[in-house]
Amino acid sequence: MNTAVQRFDVGVVGAGMVGGTVATLLARAGLSVAVVEAQAPGAFDAAADIGLRVSALSPGSASILAAAGAWDRVAQTRSCAFSRMHVEDGATGAALDFEAPEFGLEALGTIVENDLLRRVLWDLLDASAVVQRFCPARVRAVQAGAEHVELQLDAGTRLRVALLIGADGADSALRGMAGVAQDVWEYNQRGVVAVVRTQRPNPHTAWQRFTAGGPLAFLPLSDGRSSIVWTRPAPEAQRLLALGDEEFTAALQEAAGGWLGQVLESGPRASFPLTMRLANHYVGPRQVLLGDAAQVVHPLAGQGVNLGLADAAALAEVLLANRRSGSDLAEHRSLLRYQRWRRSENGLMAGGIHALRSLFTPDGLAGMRGLGLRLVAASWPLKDLFLRRAAGLGRNAPRLAHGESLAALVQGP
Numbered sequence: 001m002n003t004a005v006q007r008f009d010v011g012v013v014g015a016g017m018v019g020g021t022v023a024t025l026l027a028r029a030g031l032s033v034a035v036v037e038a039q040a041p042g043a044f045d046a047a048a049d050i051g052l053r054v055s056a057l058s059p060g061s062a063s064i065l066a067a068a069g070a071w072d073r074v075a076q077t078r079s080c081a082f083s084r085m086h087v088e089d090g091a092t093g094a095a096l097d098f099e100a101p102e103f104g105l106e107a108l109g110t111i112v113e114n115d116l117l118r119r120v121l122w123d124l125l126d127a128s129a130v131v132q133r134f135c136p137a138r139v140r141a142v143q144a145g146a147e148h149v150e151l152q153l154d155a156g157t158r159l160r161v162a163l164l165i166g167a168d169g170a171d172s173a174l175r176g177m178a179g180v181a182q183d184v185w186e187y188n189q190r191g192v193v194a195v196v197r198t199q200r201p202n203p204h205t206a207w208q209r210f211t212a213g214g215p216l217a218f219l220p221l222s223d224g225r226s227s228i229v230w231t232r233p234a235p236e237a238q239r240l241l242a243l244g245d246e247e248f249t250a251a252l253q254e255a256a257g258g259w260l261g262q263v264l265e266s267g268p269r270a271s272f273p274l275t276m277r278l279a280n281h282y283v284g285p286r287q288v289l290l291g292d293a294a295q296v297v298h299p300l301a302g303q304g305v306n307l308g309l310a311d312a313a314a315l316a317e318v319l320l321a322n323r324r325s326g327s328d329l330a331e332h333r334s335l336l337r338y339q340r341w342r343r344s345e346n347g348l349m350a351g352g353i354h355a356l357r358s359l360f361t362p363d364g365l366a367g368m369r370g371l372g373l374r375l376v377a378a379s380w381p382l383k384d385l386f387l388r389r390a391a392g393l394g395r396n397a398p399r400l401a402h403g404e405s406l407a408a409l410v411q412g413p
């Protein structure tokens with residue numbers, strides 16, 4: 001049993017897409033980082049079929065991942081950029097379209113496999129001389145002092161860090177240990193996911209249709225197939241999972257209203273519970289929460305990872321400013337600044353998605369939602385505002401999202 005205390009600038013618990021990104025950014029900026037992860041990602045096999053879990057990453061997220069040194073490898077291995085987004089209301093037929101060139105962008109987003117991104121980040125952490133990975137490992141106890149936080153891992157390992165970052169997902173153990181409460185809305189819905197082949201290939205379009213019971217999204221994949229996220233009431237989702245392939249593709253085709261023609265084939269299906277959660281506090285003495293540990297949003301706007309990556313970039317911005325000015329890395333007022341910044345942004349997004357979801361339930365007002373979509377479609381400033389936020393390029397987005405380099409954060413404004 002190793003009981004000697006090992007010291008690091010930062011401890012990151014959870015090396016998912018968000019924890020892996022913040023750890024990589026901070027290590028590239030020269031901080032020593034301990035990464036504690038319960039389960040290492042598997043090897044990524046580009047010859048295997050496209051995975052079930054994918055994320056639509058915004059241009060802002062792509063810039064953050066480029067600063068972390070991960071983007072080129074992800075984009076070149078297997079990904080699908082899309083230049084068009086289409087949102088329609090199944091009941092009224094009202095629709096809203098976004099085209100990348102209208103906004104001076106090359107792409108509105110990129111579909112990336114979660115397993116690939118996680119693996120690329122894990123390999124970057126492995127290659128870094130200032131990172132030590134503890135895996136498989138979990139935190140057993142946390143003790144925050146005036147100068148540092150001490151962590152006890154299972155197997156008796158002890159770590160002392162100036163700042164502890166909790167990126168251990170929606171059921172964050174660190175959030176629980178810190179006694180941070182959260183507001184929770186259970187939607188009693190599940191997101192059914194599958195990779196499907198349609199008569200016509202997906203024309204690089206992220207397509208979403210609001211139907212009674214929940215939205216249905218088709219996200220484009222590099223081989224012309226689509227990754228679907230179909231939100232259904234929980235019992236109905238279970239029923240869809242239990243259907244035979246032909247019955248499932250027929251039900252999907254009907255819900256899609258024939259978009260892309262016949263649904264010819266579906267791969268394996270899975271479903272995930274959908275909730276909204278917002279932690280009451282993001283920071284405590286020498287401790288910070290980010291990503292799903294801090295907030296969980298309904299996937300209808302494809303924002304969960306994007307918010308988490310913006311958290312990671314914002315935290316790096318705050319910490320590197322502390323480092324430049326020679327102050328304590330985990331200076332509490334700066335952590336509170338991070339909390340004000342990110343909690344208000346994420347709370348606004350979570351509230352907006354929540355309201356949108358309510359409007360599109362069977363009880364929602366069809367007239368109102370049709371009017372809403374038409375209003376945004378007709379108003380360039382509103383459309384631009386919506387798109388910039390969804391693209392992670394809003395006024396309050398972190399500097400890395402706007403394409404600034406990590407070196408600029410290390411050296412100064």
Ligand SMILES: Cc1cc2nc3c(=O)[nH]c(=O)nc-3n(C[C@H](O)[C@H](O)[C@H](O)COP(=O)(O)OP(=O)(O)OC[C@H]3O[C@@H](n4cnc5c(N)ncnc54)[C@H](O)[C@@H]3O)c2cc1C
Pocket residue numbers: 013014015016017018019036037038039054055056057137138139167168169170172173174191192193229272273290291292293299302303304305306307308
């Ligand atoms: C159906 C569906 C579709 C979605 N689509 C999109 C989309 O298109 N775009 C988008 O932006 N978001 C999307 N999301 C949301 C997105 O998947 C999450 O926001 C994202 O996975 C959160 O990443 P994270 O790194 O914060 O947490 P996680 O992915 O949960 O990672 C947490 C990490 O911590 C580790 N861990 C957990 N507990 C411990 C512990 N006690 N000790 C050590 N390590 C621990 C885990 O092993 C894991 O590696 C979708 C979600 C769903 C359900």
